[in-house]
Amino acid sequence: MSSVSEPSAVRTPSVSPPLRAPALTEIFRALLEADFTVQLRNNRALLLSFALPLVLLYGLFAGKRGLALGDPQFRVASALTLGMASIAILGYAMTVARDREKGVFQRLRVTPAPTWTIMTSRLLVQVAAILAMALVLLVAADLFEGVSLTAEAYLLTLIGVIFSSALFLSVGQALAGLVKSADTLNAVGRIAYLPLFAVGLFGQSTIFGTTFELISRWSPGGTVETLLSGAMNPSSWNSDTWLAVAVSTAYSVVFAGIGIRWFQWGAR
C-alpha cells in the first residue's frame, strides 16, 4: 500500500511504539522464567550439585573414618557446603563465563532491562537451587543417617544456608570477574573447590596438626561449616558461631566487591 498524499511528518507506525520503559516486574518475570528454564535444563550442573553432596553425605556416615572429622551436624554441614560450592562454581560462574563468551549478555544489555536485573535474576535462581539442594540433603540426612533436626534448628539451618549462599555466590561472581575465558574458568573452578570446600573438611579435626586446623576452620568452606553446624544444633551456638557469621559476611563483601569491580559483560 503506497501512501499517496500523506505528509511524512504524520506518518505513524502501524503499531503504536512503546513510549515507556517496561516496568521492573515485567522485566523480572521474563528474566526469572528464562533463567529457571535454563537451570532446569542444565543437566550437568543439576546432577553435580545434587548428586555430589548426597554421595559425600553417604561417604561421611558409611565408615568409621567419617567420625574422625567431626560430629554428625558438622558432617552434614560439609555435604551442604559441597553442594553450595558446586552450584556457585558450576551453576553460576561457569554459565556466566560461557554466556559472556557467546555474547548472550550483550544481547540482553541492549534491551531496556537494567544490567543489575540480569545478574540479580540469575543469582535468585541459584539461591533457589541452593535451597532445594539443602532441603533434599537435610531430608536425606534425617531419613538415612538419623540426623534429625528440631523445627527451630531446621529454620535456623535454612536461614544459614541462604546466608552462606551469599558467600559462595560472591566467590562465583569473583571467579567470573577475574577469569575471562570459560575454558580457564573450568580449570580454575576445580581448584576453587579446595578453599570453598575441601580445606574446610578438617575444621574440627587435628589430623593435619593445629595450624592446619585453624586455617581450615576459617577458610570460606570451614567458616560456613561452623556456622551451619551451629544452626543445626542451636544449643551448641557459641561465640565461635557468631564469629563465623561475621567472617562469612566479610568474605561475601570482599568477594562481591572483587566480582563487581572486575566484571566485564563482553568477551572482548
Add this chain to the structure above:
Amino acid sequence: MTGHALQVKDLRVSYGPKRAVDGVSLDINEGEIFGLLGPNGAGKTSTLSAIEGLLKPTSGSILIRQVDVRAHPGLAKALIGVQLQSTSFQSELKIREIVRLYAGLYGVPLTKSAIFGRLTEIHLGDEASRRFSQLSGGQQKRLSLLIATVHDPPLVLLDEPTSGLDPQARRQLWDRIAGIRKSGRSILLTTHSMEEAQSVCDRVAIMDYGKILTVDTPAGLIEKHKNDPNVLAVARGQVTLEDVFIGLTGRELRE
C-alpha cells in the same frame, strides 16, 4: 517534532588509547533506511554500540526520538530494536522461549499462539522447539531480526544483517527490511555490500578511521565524487558506488 528518529552529534568512542569513533555526526529521518558503509575496523559497530548503550562514549550526544540515551537509558532502549553483528542466546532455551523472553523484556507479553504466529511468519514455525544453535545461519538471522522488532520499535539498528546469506535469503531480508520501513519505522544498517546499499538504502554514509567521509543518497554519492581523481583512478568504466567507496577509503587491506 524534528522528524528525526536519531540524532548523533560529535560522537567519540575509545578503547583505551585506541580511538574507534572520532567525531561522528548523523541524523536519521523518520521512515528512512540509512546505510553505514566502511572497511573492516572503520568504527561502524562501535558507533552502533554507543547508540545501543553497550559502551560509553568519551564525548558527544545521542538522541533517539528526542530522548537522550545517557539520561534515559531504559526509555531509549525501549525505542530501539537491535540486531548485533554476532549474537547468541542461552543455549538451553528453545527459540519460542527466546522470543517470549525478549518480548517480556520489552513489556510486550505474547501468548503461546502469538509467538507461534510470529515464528510461522518467518517460516520458523516448525523450528519453534529447536535451539538457536540448531538453526542455519539464515534462520538465525531471521530470528534475530524478529526479536529486534518484537516490540515494534521506531528505530531499528542492524549490524551486517545480510552477511553470510545466500542470494535468496538476502533478497527476502531486503523485503523484510523494506516492510519494516513501510510501517513508519526507521532503520540504520551497516553493510559491506554496495548492491545492498544501492537497493535498500535511502541514504548512505561512508566512514573510515572513525570519521564519516561523506553522506548522500547512493546516486548522489556517485554524482558528488565521480570526478574525484582518487575515484577516477580506481574506476573501470562508468563510476560505480564501489569506485567511490574504494576511491575514498583507499585500496589497502584492513585488519
